[in-house]
Amino acid sequence: MPENVNRQWILKTRPDGMPKESDLDLIESPIPEPKHGEILVKNLWMSIDPYMRGRLRDGPSYAPPVAIGGVLQGESVGRVMESRLDGFKAGDIVRGHIGWQEYGILGITGAHVVDTSLGPISTSIGVLGMPGLTAYFGLLEVNRPQAGDTIVVSAASGAVGAIVGQLAKIMGCRTVGIAGSDEKVSYIVDELGFDAGINYKTEDVSVAIAESCPNGVDGYFDNVGGEITEAVMPHFNLYARMAICGRISEYNDDLPSMGPRVLRYVHAAQATVEGFLVFRWADRYEEGRSRLAQWVRDGQIKYKEDVVEGFENSAKAFIGQLGGANFGKLLIKVSDE
Numbered sequence: 001m002p003e004n005v006n007r008q009w010i011l012k013t014r015p016d017g018m019p020k021e022s023d024l025d026l027i028e029s030p031i032p033e034p035k036h037g038e039i040l041v042k043n044l045w046m047s048i049d050p051y052m053r054g055r056l057r058d059g060p061s062y063a064p065p066v067a068i069g070g071v072l073q074g075e076s077v078g079r080v081m082e083s084r085l086d087g088f089k090a091g092d093i094v095r096g097h098i099g100w101q102e103y104g105i106l107g108i109t110g111a112h113v114v115d116t117s118l119g120p121i122s123t124s125i126g127v128l129g130m131p132g133l134t135a136y137f138g139l140l141e142v143n144r145p146q147a148g149d150t151i152v153v154s155a156a157s158g159a160v161g162a163i164v165g166q167l168a169k170i171m172g173c174r175t176v177g178i179a180g181s182d183e184k185v186s187y188i189v190d191e192l193g194f195d196a197g198i199n200y201k202t203e204d205v206s207v208a209i210a211e212s213c214p215n216g217v218d219g220y221f222d223n224v225g226g227e228i229t230e231a232v233m234p235h236f237n238l239y240a241r242m243a244i245c246g247r248i249s250e251y252n253d254d255l256p257s258m259g260p261r262v263l264r265y266v267h268a269a270q271a272t273v274e275g276f277l278v279f280r281w282a283d284r285y286e287e288g289r290s291r292l293a294q295w296v297r298d299g300q301i302k303y304k305e306d307v308v309e310g311f312e313n314s315a316k317a318f319i320g321q322l323g324g325a326n327f328g329k330l331l332i333k334v335s336d337e
């Protein structure tokens with residue numbers, strides 16, 4: 001190791017609304033030393049995810065918040081520099097919640113050896129990692145698509161949504177994606193094979209859904225919540241299934257905003273609305289990963305990575321994601337492999 005410096009992104013102040021770069025701080029600390037049963041990992045690729053916005057808020061949630069002064073959390077893939085843990089050796093490529101720092105410590109429950117034969121190591125935190133698995137289990141287990149169904153997905157060009165749409169096509173469904181620019185809409189239709197795309201910034205989403213889903217909506221994979229979701233729900237068919245994966249349009253709000261009362265559409269369609277967290281299927285991750293890897297190898301699933309070079313650009317990239325600046329799975333290239 002050239003010098004004993006570990007750069008870390010910490011939480012300085014809890015954001016009010018959209019986070020500002022000044023809410024976070026880039027500090028330097030000594031590189032930690034692994035104790036017995038631990039490994040020291042050098043971060044190579046770091047995932048930036050919308051859920052981090054929730055971790056910056058104090059209050060009850062499915063995971064504890066980041067403390068003021070605490071290192072931001074997140075999954076990365078990196079190289080083992082030093083091992084005091086049986087089964088791991090220096091040089092191994094591992095995945096785990098290293099956090100927003102250049103070097104981190106992992107223990108037996110947090111370190112996962114990456115199968116480098118499956119694809120580039122960055123895919124272990126993208127299409128073959130948490131976002132891909134979220135798409136796989138959320139679509140197949142919650143939306144439960146049948147051939148001939150119409151499936152709508154929001155944030156459709158993103159890490160999760162792009163995989164959801166392609167999986168729905170593999171399942172024989174009509175697939176409609178909603179995204180935030182004409183370029184993203186062209187990508188999902190022309191490159192990924194969605195049947196139709198809607199630019200929610202320039203189109204009336206409800207009108208566009210009626211046009212692009214002439215037989216109504218059987219499954220809605222919701223990544224965004226808010227007005228987009230309210231525009232989709234009136235088009236539900238009998239027994240429609242809505243999977244609440246995320247609500248990125250609401251992540252900067254402290255309290256839920258008051259919207260139209262949409263439950264009448266759930267009632268009339270006898271629809272099922274189910275929230276999920278991907279951890280529910282943790283015991284089946286290897287099944288999902290191997291099936292996704294096969295579809296990627298066969299060319300049936302394509303993926304796009306939005307790579308930001310430089311650890312120092314992490315905060316800017318995260319804030320950009322909350323405003324739709326990323327196009328594909330957002331990754332920080334922390335260090336050369």
Ligand SMILES: NC(=O)c1ccc[n+]([C@@H]2O[C@H](COP(=O)([O-])OP(=O)(O)OC[C@H]3O[C@@H](n4cnc5c(N)ncnc54)[C@H](OP(=O)(O)O)[C@@H]3O)[C@@H](O)[C@H]2O)c1
Pocket residue numbers: 049050051130131134155156157158159160161178179180181184223224228244245246247248249250276277278279321322323324325326327328329330
């Ligand atoms: N349930 C789970 O276990 C689980 C796991 C992973 C992710 N998630 C959730 O899944 C969703 C997608 O995550 P991802 O990893 O695929 O991220 P991503 O799509 O790669 O990035 C987020 C995208 O959301 C869109 N967006 C941002 N603000 C928006 C707004 N106000 N209204 C509509 N769209 C907006 C942007 O694209 P546009 O340009 O299209 O607006 C942005 O690029 C997030 O809500 C995330 O929290 C849930």
